[in-house]
Amino acid sequence: MRYAMAIDTNLCVGCSDCVVACQVENNVPVGYARDWVVEVTEGTYPNLAIELRSERCNHCDNSPCVRACPTGASHYAEGGIVLVTPEECIGCAACIESCPYDARFTHPDGYADKCTFCIHRVQNGQDPACVSVCPTTCMTFGDMDDPNSDISKLVKSRKSKVLAPEAGTNPNIYYLT
Amino acid sequence: MKEELIISGRMNPHVDPILNTWGWEIAFYLFVGGISAGLLFFSALYVIRKKEDIYPAAVKLAPLFVPIFLVLGLGALFLDLHHKLYFWRLYTTVRLESPMSWGAWTLMIITPLSIVWAASFVKEIWPKFNWWNIKLLNDIEKIVIKNRVSIAWPLIVLAVVLGIYTGILLSAFNARPLWNTSILGPLFLTSGLSTAAALIVWLSKSKIEREIFTKIDLLLIGIELFLITHLIMGFLAGGQVQVESAQIFLGGAFTTYFWVFIVMLGLIVPAVLEVMELYGFHIPAFAPSMLVIAGGIIFRFLMIEAGQITRYLY
Numbered sequence: 001m002r003y004a005m006a007i008d009t010n011l012c013v014g015c016s017d018c019v020v021a022c023q024v025e026n027n028v029p030v031g032y033a034r035d036w037v038v039e040v041t042e043g044t045y046p047n048l049a050i051e052l053r054s055e056r057c058n059h060c061d062n063s064p065c066v067r068a069c070p071t072g073a074s075h076y077a078e079g080g081i082v083l084v085t086p087e088e089c090i091g092c093a094a095c096i097e098s099c100p101y102d103a104r105f106t107h108p109d110g111y112a113d114k115c116t117f118c119i120h121r122v123q124n125g126q127d128p129a130c131v132s133v134c135p136t137t138c139m140t141f142g143d144m145d146d147p148n149s150d151i152s153k154l155v156k157s158r159k160s161k162v163l164a165p166e167a168g169t170n171p172n173i174y175y176l177t
Numbered sequence: 178m179k180e181e182l183i184i185s186g187r188m189n190p191h192v193d194p195i196l197n198t199w200g201w202e203i204a205f206y207l208f209v210g211g212i213s214a215g216l217l218f219f220s221a222l223y224v225i226r227k228k229e230d231i232y233p234a235a236v237k238l239a240p241l242f243v244p245i246f247l248v249l250g251l252g253a254l255f256l257d258l259h260h261k262l263y264f265w266r267l268y269t270t271v272r273l274e275s276p277m278s279w280g281a282w283t284l285m286i287i288t289p290l291s292i293v294w295a296a297s298f299v300k301e302i303w304p305k306f307n308w309w310n311i312k313l314l315n316d317i318e319k320i321v322i323k324n325r326v327s328i329a330w331p332l333i334v335l336a337v338v339l340g341i342y343t344g345i346l347l348s349a350f351n352a353r354p355l356w357n358t359s360i361l362g363p364l365f366l367t368s369g370l371s372t373a374a375a376l377i378v379w380l381s382k383s384k385i386e387r388e389i390f391t392k393i394d395l396l397l398i399g400i401e402l403f404l405i406t407h408l409i410m411g412f413l414a415g416g417q418v419q420v421e422s423a424q425i426f427l428g429g430a431f432t433t434y435f436w437v438f439i440v441m442l443g444l445i446v447p448a449v450l451e452v453m454e455l456y457g458f459h460i461p462a463f464a465p466s467m468l469v470i471a472g473g474i475i476f477r478f479l480m481i482e483a484g485q486i487t488r489y490l491y
Contacts, residue, residue: 016185036187041180064351070277071266088266091259093198094277100352100489102196105189110260164489166416167351 003059003079003117004144004172005131006154011138012052014039018130018139022056025118025129029108034115035130051177054130054139057082057103057115058163058171065095065104065112074112079143080172081119086111100167117141144172196485202257204478207343208372209250211365211473213243214340215373217291219390221329221336234381235390237298239373243291251284276349280342287335294332297321340366347484355422355487356480358411364404368473371397375447375469379462387462391451394469398448405440422487431483439479443472 014037022028022035035056042049059082066074066082073088074095084095089111096104096112107113118128122141126132131139142151151174160174183193191198220240223229229236258264268285272278297318299306308314321328344365347356374394381387412423426435447465454460 014184019185032189033185033187035185036183037185039182039184041182042178044178067274068277068349070272070275070281071263072270072272073266086260087263089260090263090266091261092257092277093259094275096192096198097196097485098350098352102189102192102488105192106198106259110258164491167489 001079001146002061002144002172003081003122004142004151004155004174005117005128006140006151006158006160006174006176007054008138008140008158008176009051009053010176011136012037012054013136014052015135017133017135018054021129021133022115022118025121026116028113032105032107032113034103034113053175054134055101055103055163056130056173057099057117058101058169058173059115059117060172061170062168064098064100064167064169068094068098070094077119079122081117081122082114083116083119084112084114100164100169101171196488197482199257199481199485201478202253204474204481205253206250206257207346207365207477207481208474209246209253210343211340211369211477212372212376212470213246213250213291213369214336214343214366215370216240216243216246216376217287217294217332217336218340218370219373219377220294221333224325224329225333231383232377232381232386232389233301233383234386235377237301238380239377240291240295240298241302242376244288244295247284247288247291251288276342276346279338280346283335283338283342287332287339290328290332290335293317293321294328297325337366340369343369347480350484352489353484353487354418354489355412355425356484358408358419360404360408360411361480364401364408367397367400367404368476371401372470372473375466379466381462388455391454391465394465395448395451395455398444398451398469402440402444418487418489425483425487430486431479434475434479438475439472442468443475444469447472 016037019033019035019037023033026034028034035054038053038055040051059080061080063082066076070092071088071090073085075083077083091106091110093106104112104114121128127141131141140151140154142149144152146152154176155174158176160176162171162174187193216239219235223232223236255261255264267281271282341362344362348358348361351357371394374390374397378387378390378394381390409423409426412419425431447468450460450465
């Protein structure tokens, strides 16, 4: 099983609902964010192209944060979800330095924090909070190892990209373009 | 033209707008770790080569600074931790892929070893000191003095590991292109050895010792300049993120600091002063030594700051 997310950049309107849903669902401290929306504008007026992307931890197959962690607090959970065990984290921030996506931050309580793919919801058969609130349904969550899952079919049938593939992290968030 | 905006307003402290999660604590530790590694290296080396009496400052006096440096460095590392009460978790596991785990275990071994090593020279510096007449301490001292050469071998290996680790800690981070170069390990090791040689020159009262360590320092400064040239050449021959890393020192934000304070005042000027000293001009020993040590400190601070502003583009 390999959990992944496909995000359709053509459907995303940049409303930031996913950001707020995550903050509420996961009790993210005020002033912090586990996911965020990026707007990329390319070209010269009037020939402009805009891409909107909802970004978060990529739950990489080859996670530099898991490798950098000196205590094993950062680890792979079921389906390749990358998690932090607060009671094992010493707050050294090596994982924050190691992430090419800057997806991690130090929680005010001292441990490293980031997106969990809402594992507590996924284990109950629900979608992550960001996916379930998206008003344009631009996000699809599922198992990439299952060829019949919606996400496998989407990634197969559409053009997609991952962020900074040259970093060698094998990310699991696919952006449909 | 390409413009990227984060419109949800992600402003995670110490991550946005630019990463600065590692501050002075890490830079300070990298410096004291490097100089400690150098001091232990020279002390152990000349014990093995039985030159204690020719190089008294290097073998006997300089290692007394190491436990102080290492304890201060460990204190800084502890301050850097955000989940301080869980620091012991470092020692419940060995993570071969994590340079920080290697560093934690190396420090765990080398710190007590450096204390024992330094303690065994205390009486040679202060002959009247007798460990408060505590028999156990005097017995330990006798054992250490008797087995100095056997201790020197593991010590010299650990010193090299400690020195090179200060660079590898950074070079293992692929996400920060300025750090992600294998030259950083040897460069930090050389810089650590050079600052240590400079401190020994400063401490030494013997002309022969000052002369040999001035020559050693000159050689190390030469190697450093060579490695820095290759660091920049390597970046310029790399991909876009590497080229942009080099630009930080070639017209970018840290150009002046790098060329004036590190290359000129930290390497070339002290090298010129050292050559003048060898040719018979009277140069006060502290002048080149202080410049080399200050250059070493500034180099660590600059690499920590500059590395964190380099990143992947996507």
